Amino acid sequence: MIIIRTFGVILLLLGLFLAYGLSKDSRLMLFGSKIKADVIGIDSVKSKRFGYVHYPILQFKYKQKQVCLVNDLSSINPKEVPAHMEIYYKEGIGISDGFTVIYAVFSIISIIMIIFGIIAFRTKHVR
Template sequence: MIIKKTFGVILLLLGLFLAFGLLKDSRLMLFGSKIRADVIGVDSVKNKRFGYVHYPILQFNYKQQQVRLVKDLKSVDPQNVPAHMEIYYAEDIGVSDGFTVTYAIFSIISIIMIIFGIIVIRTKHLF
């Protein structure tokens, strides 16, 4: 019985940990501004595992100021650099792609882990 309860607590904590990690992107989508940013260049960084990683350099206007930043969340192909990117931005939070496939998958996984953790904790005779 104690093993089942421990497994339920571990599932619940892992689900809450994933949900907490997704909180930043959710806050950006709710409170940030959706901006169309121009890609003005590529910043190449030497990586031990992959050789070079190429990050886009974004430039956009936000509250009457021109902002230029390197978006180091995902790499781009230097031969196929997009001209524009849709991003969510807030000064105190950062930059995000918005609702992506990985965001959706990890949201579903965290919800399932939380639900199964609660089920395992609450039931007396599961097996």
């Protein structure tokens, strides 16, 4: 019985931790502004595993100011650099690509972990 409850608590905590990590993108999609940003360059960073990772340098207008930042959340192929990208931005929170497949998969995994954690924690052992 203790093993099942411990497993339930572990699943619940892992699901909540994953949901907390996804909350930044959720807040940006809810409260941020959807902006069409121009890709003005590429920032190449040496990586231990992959050689070089290429990040787009974005430039856009936000509240009558010109903002220029590196989107280090998504890498791009330097041969196929897009001219524009749709992003969500808020000054205090940061930048997000929006609702992506990775975001959807991790959201589903988080919900499943929380549900099974609650079920395992509340299950009574019947003999």
